[in-house]
Amino acid sequence: MGRTHVTRKSRRLVLICVCGAVLVLAVGLILTAMSGSIVFFRSPTEVAAQGVGPGVRFRLGGLVQEGSLRRGPDQTIEFTVTDTNATVPVHYKGLLPDLFREGQGVVTEGRLEPGGLFRADTVLAKHDESYMPREVADALKAQGRWQEGAGKGAGQDKAAAADKTLGPRSER
Incomplete structure (x- = not known):
């Protein structure tokens, strides 16, 4: 019931x-x-403004400052990353990518040390500012160091010139 x-x-x-x-x-x-594997991207201006604490892992992106590259013994490299507003000194030990040059875009991953030195364990060079993070590209545009489409157009012009020199694709 x-x-x-x-x-x-x-x-x-x-x-x-x-x-x-x-x-x-x-x-x-x-x-x-x-949460342990998420790595945030920061520009040198953000590092200076936000006061990133020592030991925090993040990606630092910008341009390799002209005249800042110094090579030491045992594949140690020191250079400065800038977004034209602020700079961060970087220390790296290892082989650099082939496209790594002063004045070119770079993304480094590592940790900030107490003295403000960024100790990188990974360095990625970018061949073109069209791959630049938005914050860094905006800072470079404001300084007049980069115009929209400058990287893309150059590659397209080279491809068009190659097509003209080699003739139509069917003849190749």
């Missing part, structure tokens, strides 16, 4: 709540696992 009757509607509601709780738990676990 004390039979409880569970309706189809209430079973469906319980199932939806259980699925929602499992989904929230899964998203929480994924975000917790990823």
Whole structure:
């Protein structure tokens, strides 16, 4: 006589709540696992303005300042990264990418030391400002050191010149 009757509607509601709780738990676990591997990008101006603490891992991007490259023994390299507003000295030990040059774009990954030196363990050189992070590109545009489409147009002009010299594709 004390039979409880569970309706189809209430079973469906319980199932939806259980699925929602499992989904929230899964998203929480994924975000917790990823929090240790997320690395933020900062420009030299942001490093100076935000007062990034020593030991914090991040990516530093900008241009390699002209005249700042110094090579030491055992593949140690020191250079300065700038966005024309601020600079950050960088120390790196290892082989540099082939495209790494003064005045070119660079992204380094590592940690800031107490004295303000950025100790990089990864250096990525960029061949073209069209791959420049938006913040750095905006700073360079404001200084008049980079115009929109300058990198793209040069490559397209070279490709067009090659096409003219080699003739139509069907003749090659």
